[in-house]
Amino acid sequence: MAEANPQPLLAVENLEVAVAGHPEARILRGVTFAVNRGETLAIVGESGCGKSMTSLSVMGLLPAGVEKTGGSLRLDGTELPITDNRKMRKIRAARIGMVFQEPMAALNPVFPVGKQVAEVIGEHMSLSRSAARARVLSLLDQVGLPDPERIAKSYPHRLSGGQLQRVVIAMALACDPEVIIADEPTTALDVTVQAQIMRLLKQLQIDTQVAIVLVTHNLGLVAHTADRVAVMYGGRKVEEAPTRELFLNPQHPYTRGLLDATPHPDRQRRGGKLLNEIPGTVPSITDPMPGCRFAPRCAFAQADCQAAPPPEEGPAGHRVACYHPAAWAAQDKTEAPQ
Amino acid sequence: MSMTPLLHVKDLHCSFKVSSGMIHPVRGVSFDLHRGETLALVGESGCGKTTLARCILGLQKATSGSIQLEGNEMAGLDRMQLRKFRPRVQCVFQDPFSSLNPRKRVEVLLREPLDVHHVGPKEERLRAVHEMMEKVGLPSEWGRRFPHEFSGGQRQRIGIARALMLRPDLLICDEPVSALDVSVQAQIINLLDELQRDLGVSYLFISHDLTLVETFADRVAMMFKGEIVESGPAREVWRNPQSDFTRRMIDAIPVPDVTRAAPPAFRPDAAPQDKTMTES
Ligand SMILES: Nc1ncnc2c1ncn2[C@@H]1O[C@H](COP(=O)(O)OP(=O)(O)OP(=O)(O)O)[C@@H](O)[C@H]1O
Numbered sequence A: 001m002a003e004a005n006p007q008p009l010l011a012v013e014n015l016e017v018a019v020a021g022h023p024e025a026r027i028l029r030g031v032t033f034a035v036n037r038g039e040t041l042a043i044v045g046e047s048g049c050g051k052s053m054t055s056l057s058v059m060g061l062l063p064a065g066v067e068k069t070g071g072s073l074r075l076d077g078t079e080l081p082i083t084d085n086r087k088m089r090k091i092r093a094a095r096i097g098m099v100f101q102e103p104m105a106a107l108n109p110v111f112p113v114g115k116q117v118a119e120v121i122g123e124h125m126s127l128s129r130s131a132a133r134a135r136v137l138s139l140l141d142q143v144g145l146p147d148p149e150r151i152a153k154s155y156p157h158r159l160s161g162g163q164l165q166r167v168v169i170a171m172a173l174a175c176d177p178e179v180i181i182a183d184e185p186t187t188a189l190d191v192t193v194q195a196q197i198m199r200l201l202k203q204l205q206i207d208t209q210v211a212i213v214l215v216t217h218n219l220g221l222v223a224h225t226a227d228r229v230a231v232m233y234g235g236r237k238v239e240e241a242p243t244r245e246l247f248l249n250p251q252h253p254y255t256r257g258l259l260d261a262t263p264h265p266d267r268q269r270r271g272g273k274l275l276n277e278i279p280g281t282v283p284s285i286t287d288p289m290p291g292c293r294f295a296p297r298c299a300f301a302q303a304d305c306q307a308a309p310p311p312e313e314g315p316a317g318h319r320v321a322c323y324h325p326a327a328w329a330a331q332d333k334t335e336a337p338q
Numbered sequence B: 001m002s003m004t005p006l007l008h009v010k011d012l013h014c015s016f017k018v019s020s021g022m023i024h025p026v027r028g029v030s031f032d033l034h035r036g037e038t039l040a041l042v043g044e045s046g047c048g049k050t051t052l053a054r055c056i057l058g059l060q061k062a063t064s065g066s067i068q069l070e071g072n073e074m075a076g077l078d079r080m081q082l083r084k085f086r087p088r089v090q091c092v093f094q095d096p097f098s099s100l101n102p103r104k105r106v107e108v109l110l111r112e113p114l115d116v117h118h119v120g121p122k123e124e125r126l127r128a129v130h131e132m133m134e135k136v137g138l139p140s141e142w143g144r145r146f147p148h149e150f151s152g153g154q155r156q157r158i159g160i161a162r163a164l165m166l167r168p169d170l171l172i173c174d175e176p177v178s179a180l181d182v183s184v185q186a187q188i189i190n191l192l193d194e195l196q197r198d199l200g201v202s203y204l205f206i207s208h209d210l211t212l213v214e215t216f217a218d219r220v221a222m223m224f225k226g227e228i229v230e231s232g233p234a235r236e237v238w239r240n241p242q243s244d245f246t247r248r249m250i251d252a253i254p255v256p257d258v259t260r261a262a263p264p265a266f267r268p269d270a271a272p273q274d275k276t277m278t279e280s
């Protein structure tokens, strides 16, 4: 696993991001993960915990108003030149493909989508116009879009949510990337198209050993497509484990809360509520907080949780940042009748 | 109790002219939605769900057919005439990025509907905004921020809060929770459920999450190529699907359970299925 391969393809180490000009207003507080060739890492976590900021950092596309304040981002051992726009453009066109969370934000409303996919291809390789056109149509076809000719000629506002999302996926695949960062790639897709996209990515992984970082809220998707899962909360990674291990043996209270809140076909309304929530609201990510950021919502918090952020611990295969991992196990035992 | 449904849609058609000819995304859709009821609309991507929603909202002209809100015909009304119905029918859009004005503070975005429809005294409007923000799980201090300072899921919640500000009778939700993590999703779904029980709001709930639909909706309507091909309580439809299309959908649900095998549709090695059902 991770250490068997001395050099992961993409390595993010202690990544720090903050509001520009306000280093104390931290958004990412030291995020570390790595992905190997041919591997799929899923990143899950609460809404607003910094998943998209992490992906955008790697792409050198952090939005105005936030900046990277520390840490390292390496592709195949070489630091990514994220401040050099020209070099990053090349890397984006040739080595890392990204599927953005909000397709409309990634597309230009005044050009037909086919032209926009062709532009990505043009950055990457020199093809004749007709060859580029053929490649666009074949990509649109591969992501399951019916009538690629019509779609290619359409302006973004004339396409449905799921059609746009597939156009953005086609753009990410256009450059034969070594790494694909897919931020919620299938949220707007029906389950059959979602399956088709995941099958396409898996096939691509078999053929090209592409490394995939899959940011998603869909735990069903995670269960069936990821090799490993990293769980984030409040700008930090709180747990990381192989997929099966994470689902069957979660250690962090937040991970367990997430698994519990998932709608499940065999689960019915319990008491008054339709679904299980994690109580409480998330404080602003930039608020300073000395201890564990989950403490205000954690049923297992104790005095020692408030002092300093819990360090990441545990065997290499299963890391967790919590002072009282799987505390419910002990609690269940004491509560159980003898 | 009146028998008139809150929303009655009858034989609705909608078509567009495109360069290559006409496309016809909504082809004779009929359904009733009662007060306090949740109807989920499920269908393949591109089958016409959003177009149908836009017709009901009056944002898109229907080619033919009838849309009645408590017996009042809305199809064919112009913008001014529709204004009267506006506060009663609200919508949460699929794409939060494009539906929020980037130059306005969130507080202002949320207050706007109250201002436009002169709801309540001015001084109280801001308080109502802050209450609603807390309800959807956003700290009220964030009201001073602009939309770009929020994450995708946070923006989605702003959209939900905005739609709820006017306490509508009918809320059309176009994938309202797909951008949210499951714990926030649970919070929002529980909130919608609570509002329905307290205020009798009805939901037309467009979603790709079949498991969520089963938990949340009273009935589900399966839309295929612009038509509703079957409907009924979700549990029954899933258990005994009548159409090939529904069966294929059910087979592709990834259940969040690592002890079960991945659906065959996910595996490159499994027999390749025929291509996606063609969209209209
Ligand atoms: N300019 C800014 N000033 C202050 N905070 C900001 C700014 N821009 C973003 N944030 C905050 O940064 C956090 C990280 O956002 P990010 O988009 O990475 O979240 P995410 O994990 O992708 O969430 P989601 O699942 O909802 O997409 C959010 O809590 C957001 O409110």
Ligand SMILES: Nc1ncnc2c1ncn2[C@@H]1O[C@H](COP(=O)(O)OP(=O)(O)OP(=O)(O)O)[C@@H](O)[C@H]1O
Residues within 6 Å of the ligand: A157, A158, A159, A160, A161, A162, A163, A188, A189, A190, B016, B017, B018, B023, B025, B043, B044, B045, B046, B047, B048, B049, B050, B051, B052, B094, B279, B280
């Ligand atoms: N303004 C428009 N002009 C031309 N065609 C359009 C327009 N709006 C939508 N369409 C087409 O109508 C069809 C139905 O689109 P619609 O947005 O209703 O689908 P949907 O069911 O909401 O799909 P999704 O689940 O992907 O959001 C699509 O093929 C789309 O390309």
Ligand code: SF4
Residues within 6 Å of the ligand: A252, A253, A254, A292, A293, A294, A295, A296, A298, A299, A300, A301, A302, A305, A310, A321, A322, A323, A324, A325, A327
């Ligand atoms: S460190 Fe303490 S507060 Fe944080 S998750 Fe673990 S038990 Fe809960």
Ligand SMILES: [Mg+2]
Residues within 6 Å of the ligand: A051, A052, A053, A101, A183, B151, B152, B153
């Ligand atoms: Mg995001």
Ligand SMILES: [Mg+2]
Residues within 6 Å of the ligand: A160, A161, A162, B049, B050, B051, B094, B174
């Ligand atoms: Mg849609």
